[in-house]
Amino acid sequence: MRFADAIRWFFALPDPAVDRLAMTPIQLSNDAHRRKLRTPFGRAMIRYHILLESIPHRVRALVGILWRATAGRRIWIKRADFAETEIATMRYVANHTDIPVPRVWFSFKWGNCEYIVMDRITGITLFDALRGGYLQDGNKQDMIAGQLARHMAQLRSLAPPPSSSISSVLGGPVRCPRLFQDPLYGPTAPAPLTGPFKSEATMNLQLRHLHNLETCIPVVVAAHSTAHPLVLTHNDLVPRNIMVDHAIGKVVAIIDWEYAGWFPAHWEICMMINWEEQSVGLGWRGWISRILPRHELTYAQELEADASLLKALWVPEHHA
Structure with missing residues (x-):
């Protein structure tokens, strides 16, 4: 073996006679792996590189354990x-x-x-409680549903701002994945800001993708010709955002208020049913009928109109 070849073998250096530019990234990686294995300490070298690559993951895992055991x-x-x-x-x-x-x-x-x-909330989500079968007891279901109904009644009792603007509690734009989705964000990215809408009619125009009302089907015409009062709306009130203590049947928190704002009174039920597919198999519609104020359950035509627009046009990509 020539001295140069011995040096290359010992230090796992590449062969200059091989055209590496013609090799694919996978071929280059496999070639480097084979060269390391052929050295006198090849396996030790590979274990050393694996250890180096694992250090950041180990550090993050250790920090996570320490955080959860202390302030976390x-x-x-x-x-x-x-x-x-x-x-x-x-x-x-x-x-x-x-x-x-x-x-x-x-x-x-x-x-x-x-x-x-913020404070860490104890308990589990209503989604996990239902999926795990922890709420088979009808009394605990009734207790949780009753508490949620009282919470929604309180939310609806709050006086809206004097203007008819559909906005956040600060009077500015809202974030709602049903009302606007910038194509640059993609389907899985957070919904960008939209609004505020000066009126319900403006919001409806956006939901129709700027189409004139006269060109729409009758149920949309009827729903979009009706004025609704503004109410403070969570806008994402679904099982994954309701924290419960299933052992005692108690709602411990309602979380994720980033989509909340002043919206027409029918909007909560539209988002709870038409936008929420994850909880369909958990009897979520039955919960909705027990949670929302009674008059909000009468918005059948608004619910149908929103479902038809969602199916036909999907999510608006232009502002009204």
Whole structure:
């Protein structure tokens, strides 16, 4: 063996006679792996590289364990795309109702992301409780549904702002995946801001993708010709955002208020049914009939109109 070949073999250096530019990334990776294995300490070298690559993951795992064992037992840090408005909504609800919401301590920005520091909520989501079969007891179901009904009644009792604008609690734009989706964001990205809408008619125009009302089917014409009062709407009131203590049948918190704002009174049920597919098999419609105020359950034509627009046009990509 020539000296140069011996050096290449010992240090796992590539063969200069091989045209590496013609090799694919996978071929290059396999070639490097084979060269390392042929060295006197090849297997040790590979184990060393694997160890180096695993260090960041091990550090993150260790930090996660330490966090959960200390401050993480009481504090939850949420990455938020609409932090200022979500914080304002939670504090508004906490100050004007008895609805349990996470207590916010502060928020901060790190890089391009915003974070909210709040109390960690004990318990599990209603989704997990239903999926896990933890609410077979009808009495506990009744207790949770009754509490949610009282919370929704309180939310609806709050007086709307004097204007007819559909907006956040701060009077600014809202974030709603049903009302606007920028094509650049893609289907799985957070919904960008939209509105505020100066009136329900403007919001309806956006839902129709700027089509004239006269060109729509009768149920849409009827629903979009009816004026509805503005109410404070969670806008994402689904089982994954309801925290419960299933052992005692108690609602411990309603979370994720980033989509909330002042919306027409029928909008909550439209989002709870037409936009929520994950909980269909968990009897969610039966829960809705027990949670929402009775008059909101009469919005059958609005529900049908929204479902038809969603099926025919999907989500608006232009502002009205």
